[in-house]
Amino acid sequence: MQWEFDSARPLGRGGFGRVYEARGPIGDAAAKVVPKARGGDREQLVVSGLPASRNIVPVQHVEETDDSWVLFMPRAEYSLRDRMAQPVPTAEAVKILQDIAQALSEVSSIVVHRDLKPENILFINGSWALCDFGIARYVEATTAPDTLKDSMTPYYAAPEQWLFERATPATDVYAFGVIAYELLSGQRPFTGARDEIREGHLAGVPPLLTGSRKLAWLVNECLLKAPEARPSAANLTGRLAAVGSDVSSPAARALGEAQSALLLERAAAEAAAAAARTEAQRRAGLFAAANAGYEAIVADLVEFVCDGAPDTQVAHPNGTTVLSLGGAELRIARLEAVSPSAGDYDVVAASSVTVVTRGASRGHSLFYADFDELRHFGWFEMGFMQGMGADFAHEPRALSGPDGLQVLTSRTIGGGQLGWGMRPLDPGSLEDFIQRWAQWLGMAAQGKFPRMSTLPDGRTVYPRSRGW
Template sequence: MEEQVIRLQRSEWRFDPNAPLGRRGGFGAVYAGHDAAGGAVAVKKLHINNEAAGHREMEMAAVLATRTLRNVMPILDWGSDADGGGYFLVMPRAEGSLQGRLNGGALPESEAVAVLMDIARGLSEVHDIVHRDLKPDNVLRYEGKWVVADFGIAKFVEDSTSLRTLRDFLSGHYAAPEQWRLEAPTKATDIYALGCIGIALLTGLPPFAGQDDLQRCHLQQTPPSVSASPALRQMLAACLRKPTGARPSLSSLIEQLERAQAKVLLHDPIIAAGAIVAERALASDAHAARQRAAEEARVELAHAGDSILEELRERIFSEIIGASPMAHREDDASIALGEGVLSIESRFQLIPAGKFESSAWDVVAGWVVKVTQSSNKSYRERSANLWYADPSRSGSYRWFEAGHWRLGHGPVHSQPFALVHNSQLRDADLALSKSMHSMDVTPRPPRPIDGEGEEWFIGRWKKWLAEAATSSMRYPSHLPER
């Protein structure tokens, strides 16, 4: 393929599509090019087209092109090719990338601190712009120093690509927790990426290298510890905090790096203690994030279980009304026929993990099913708990029926009943367990009522409603039932 000619805002440039410089990135690919006089440049072609971008000007490039910056790669030209279309950036040809330097392994601490200082100064020079995609591939060696490249490209692509989310472009090893949550990036986002780069400089690999689920790692896991001075460990731990507000400002970061460069107070016991405290805070962040994720997943699981029972309740009530015009809904949770009322309603909306310790059941939510007969004074109601649970901890949750009854008493105390207060969850747990207790469950063992158990469940409670309608529901002949 011949050289391609592009005409941008300032001039005409040529590049060779068969001569890439470095690895293809998430936002574009860089090629060897030159100006009209033959001077070497780097041409970056972005992964968006004119139609998707709506012919917008690349505002960030335009802004940077007017500034004199020491640790930010200069922009020579930018925009859409006037003839062939497509969006491009033209920059000076760099001597290499930080990723290329890392391919040779970890850096000594003194060199790592110098690199981090150059990057931090670059971020500070453009304090009004968030990079959003800071990584070793975007840190280049130019004129004897490290400079940050591709400022604002992530924002440009995000604004101009309506059919794709920014998550499609994330550089997973360096993406901050808020980016995985698709929240608006801030300067703290770049600080997190700088912390990830620091880990890579000292170990040769970014945090969570080799992990399949990078999103879970950045949201919930503690980054690996590094062998470094207490001052540098403390700084990196602060950069990698999960909450954005807990990360240091750029000015604080630069001051800490200056101290590290000058080796000031490196052996101060306060700094050593501070490093330990910072790393413990980092571990605490990860633990809190895992807890929040588990709680959110549990809430979603409980909602899913509730929807199953709501559908089952509607099926039962529809069958009853379809079978008898005399039946009528009293409210969403109950239906009446003659002297009988059948109700199925949520009672325990979300049960914390670990509440059913003795039985080892993981119970997420609880409902109560009940039939009452108003004119029978000797036997007024039969009720049972419905638990959304995973009895074997297999990861599969089902609805189970468990009516309770007291051992060693006459029939008046042996009618199956439901537990309805949070203070009774301990009794529910013991009744389900194999331990000796004054209370047992019926049926024994509890049977699933969803899926293949639906017909069994519906048939029994329709039968008891029919009996209650004429005040003829009686005590069970034996307990526990099967």
């Protein structure tokens, strides 16, 4: 009998293709049809290099069509997801985990699965076996263009996957920990919307499992945020074999409780450190984006002014760009990072633009922040007034990032208020911004200081706030 499959009888789908009922020379089978697309031949290549094992679903036969690969495999009785539809006794759960751990230990030196989950663990011939290496990656393949770092199942994805970092065998150990937690407690450690799941994996610490202390400790270690802190796949098998030897004497219970408290404390400290690293990485990425936009703003403004007035002198003292024309100066300050603070807004970076002539000045602040929409960042321009202590020779003026943020939060700083703005800035469409500041510099160079025409001036709409 030849290998064949029935496309009208689907069994499910994997990382890259659909699975159908199939038949072969040795009886019932399953056929996974993988389209020939980016990374589409990955599973054939990976599985062909894996060891023969009762805990790894083998590829028995491969065929090729014009647009697909067809991988024939043994047909499973059911998946771990199917089994988990009913409560699983601890003894059976340990046996399942032992089979999974054995498979991971056998492949960890060859490949990283990267999508380990109950749907990809099948019961075949009396054992639990790993399948679907559709997004697996050879351990040393760090530069392949199709590494598919964004392919993951959120509930089981390790912190490094959420950060789009290189996956290692420890990534599979983390997913093993999530599966173990769900198998033993009946619930996943982190749930909710995608952002909540991400936050849990990056900085959350689930409660320690009840029951066997050694098993709870092992799962706790698998879920540590730092990959290097997790046990190895080989270490899992030996420790799972010992989970039934918990001692019930008073001394052992006291020591076990102390150990549990230390493990939770360690996990919390490690999660806090991971959260700090993650936040620092997030802000570093946002600042890089802000700087790229800011460089475009500065370059376009300088080019326009110098084209319109070739006698303009350009200098860069201490990172500030200074355009000098006829006794007036246009000062574009260096971009500065703003430290995170509590409140309604997240300001990542700040700078200012100021025109100065004959003892008078007009300045506006530039902020890279989420003023209009939570966690949606862009550039904004605004000017401030000093309220009761107004100095009309220098109004409106720019304020530093923290001071400007305080005005926006409380609407006051020494009587200060928003005097001009706020106006979004699009680095790709700066005509209004460039024309306005070039005109003000030209006026200042002629002794015509560009004071505010009204009080207040410009668009004086405060940004969104929870309380307003």
